Amino acid sequence: MISGTPLSLYNTLTRTKEAFTPLDPDNVRMYVCGPTVYDFAHIGNARPVIVFDLLFRLLRHVYGADKVTYVRNITDVDDKINARALRDFPDLPLNEAIRRVTEKTESQFLSDVAALGTLEPTVQPRATDNIAEMQALIADLIAREHAYNANGEVLFAVDSMADYGQLSGRNLEDNLAGARIAIDAHKKNPADFVLWKQSAENEPGWDSPWGRGRPGWHIECSAMSERYLGQTFDIHGGGLDLIFPHHENEIAQSRCAHGTEVMAKVWMHNGFLQVEGQKMSKSLGNFVTINDLLQTGAMGGHAWHGEVLRLAMLMTHYREPIDFSVKRLEEAESKLRDWQRAARGAETGEADEPDASVLRELADDLNFHRASVALDLIAKKANRDEGHARQCLAATLQFLGFSLDSLLTSDEGWEEPPHIAAAIADRLAALNAKDFAKADTIRKDLAEQGIALMDYKDEAGARQTKWEIKR
RNA sequence: GGCCACGUGGCGGAGUGGUUACGCAGCGGAUUGCAAAUCCGUGUACUCCGGUUCAAUUCCGGACGUGGCCUCCA
Numbered sequence: 001m002i003s004g005t006p007l008s009l010y011n012t013l014t015r016t017k018e019a020f021t022p023l024d025p026d027n028v029r030m031y032v033c034g035p036t037v038y039d040f041a042h043i044g045n046a047r048p049v050i051v052f053d054l055l056f057r058l059l060r061h062v063y064g065a066d067k068v069t070y071v072r073n074i075t076d077v078d079d080k081i082n083a084r085a086l087r088d089f090p091d092l093p094l095n096e097a098i099r100r101v102t103e104k105t106e107s108q109f110l111s112d113v114a115a116l117g118t119l120e121p122t123v124q125p126r127a128t129d130n131i132a133e134m135q136a137l138i139a140d141l142i143a144r145e146h147a148y149n150a151n152g153e154v155l156f157a158v159d160s161m162a163d164y165g166q167l168s169g170r171n172l173e174d175n176l177a178g179a180r181i182a183i184d185a186h187k188k189n190p191a192d193f194v195l196w197k198q199s200a201e202n203e204p205g206w207d208s209p210w211g212r213g214r215p216g217w218h219i220e221c222s223a224m225s226e227r228y229l230g231q232t233f234d235i236h237g238g239g240l241d242l243i244f245p246h247h248e249n250e251i252a253q254s255r256c257a258h259g260t261e262v263m264a265k266v267w268m269h270n271g272f273l274q275v276e277g278q279k280m281s282k283s284l285g286n287f288v289t290i291n292d293l294l295q296t297g298a299m300g301g302h303a304w305h306g307e308v309l310r311l312a313m314l315m316t317h318y319r320e321p322i323d324f325s326v327k328r329l330e331e332a333e334s335k336l337r338d339w340q341r342a343a344r345g346a347e348t349g350e351a352d353e354p355d356a357s358v359l360r361e362l363a364d365d366l367n368f369h370r371a372s373v374a375l376d377l378i379a380k381k382a383n384r385d386e387g388h389a390r391q392c393l394a395a396t397l398q399f400l401g402f403s404l405d406s407l408l409t410s411d412e413g414w415e416e417p418p419h420i421a422a423a424i425a426d427r428l429a430a431l432n433a434k435d436f437a438k439a440d441t442i443r444k445d446l447a448e449q450g451i452a453l454m455d456y457k458d459e460a461g462a463r464q465t466k467w468e469i470k471r
Numbered sequence: 472g473g474c475c476a477c478g479u480g481g482c483g484g485a486g487u488g489g490u491u492a493c494g495c496a497g498c499g500g501a502u503u504g505c506a507a508a509u510c511c512g513u514g515u516a517c518u519c520c521g522g523u524u525c526a527a528u529u530c531c532g533g534a535c536g537u538g539g540c541c542u543c544c545a
Contacts, residue, residue: 078543170475240540315484317485320477342509370485372484372494373492380510
């Protein structure tokens with residue numbers, strides 16, 4: 001362990017916080033459920049992306065940047081995708097229509113997510129590139145008598161697994177009590193779920209020993225995690241809502257196919273999100289996509305920087321519910337600006353280490369909020385010019401996925417317009433001549449261009465001016 | 472009906488069996504030609520009802536409230 005930081009993570013499987021020990025410190029392996037690419041990702045989708053990016057960064061720091069494998073899948077086979085393809089491209093052949101939908105949505109997702117300050121996962125496999133692996137897994141399950149063929153569907157037999165339901169803490173009787181499971185005559189147990197289903201002519205399908213069809217929802221993650229991470233790996237993450245049935249069924253498939261006791265050692269789940277105190281839904285009209293926030297005034301009347309969204313998301317512990325609101329975004333924005341102001345002028349290099357106290361807080365089940373308190377303290381020291389606080393703050397911000405000037409200068413390709421420097425020089429000359437009227441005029445002109453000027457005195461006591469973009 | 476979270480001061484949000492969380496906003500002060508930025512100081516809290524305890528916001532039980540899952544929704 002490079003930094004000697006002991007990690008402790010909350011494990012849904014045991015409902016406790018546990019010391020984390022990787023199976024192989026030279027290859028720490030994490031799988032996170034990624035998007036189904038049929039529509040813009042909403043801000044709820046952004047939460048696991050951001051949370052597990054933070055964990056990825058922490059793991060890379062602790063075990064080494066090249067010793068962590070992070071897999072986030074792209075689900076590009078799904079009935080919602082089919083429906084969208086038929087709706088949007090009714091005149092194209094189905095496969096072509098589907099390809100259009102998934103390619104467009106995937107690239108949109110990747111650019112949205114990049115704006116949130118996230119690193120790219122090591123591998124981002126697509127379901128459609130892993131059909132053969134899924135079929136092999138299903139064949140194994142049938143061979144081991146954990147799956148059966150009925151009515152043209154291959155189903156997983158939950159009764160064949162003694163400890164099915166371990167992750168979600170529910171037993172099969174509980175599920176039946178709800179009486180909301182469709183009783184299908186062809187299922188041996190109503191809780192049995194589909195591994196492979198037949199496709200009609202107008203549905204995408206692949207040839208298989210069980211006829212032309214397509215995979216069930218859960219099997220892709222079992223197949224892809226095995227392919228890239230092995231039969232047993234360290235961490236599996238996703239949203240709270242995936243615990244049941246998705247993750248429960250992934251576990252059932254993988255363990256039964258491989259005859260293993262464990263699929264992933266640690267299961268981590270982020271909490272849900274509301275918008276302005278209400279459940280996010282299209283019918284309530286408060287459905288907000290990442291892209292809306294980055295590009296439009298859908299929330300708060302103007303677009304928000306991706307790093308502001310990142311901070312707004314991390315301000316609350318990942319397992320707690322979040323109420324996503326304009327007020328929260330404003331608070332995140334002013335906090336990030338405070339940090340960037342305090343870090344300004346820092347000279348950073350590759351050797352700069354993130355702050356130890358920040359790392360310590362993050363190592364405690366990703367307690368970002370306590371880490372941010374530590375960051376506030378460093379920022380305060382930086383503002384007082386204490387020691388290496390400024391460098392430390394800058395390095396820590398970058399480690400956490402924030403840039404050093406995104407809120408102080410303009411977004412992309414920003415270069416300081418020469419007239420700003422000239423105007424500042426003119427104004428300083430005016431000030432030294434005690435021509436305050438002229439100085440104020442210059443400041444007002446720049447303010448109208450969105451540039452805020454701030455006077456201060458340098459170490460020699462001479463008057464200086466700095467500037468930043470104001471909103 | 473079953474299972475699972477959560478309920479902290481104006482807001483955000485940690486944490487703890489007894490001692491200031493912290494941040495934002497507010498207020499007071501310093502600094503400043505003015506302003507901004509920055510620094511210093513400062514008030515308000517733990518949903519309700521029982522129980523355990525010398526002591527509970529923190530443990531236990533219950534109530535109420537909010538949200539999630541049991542419907543291929545992160």
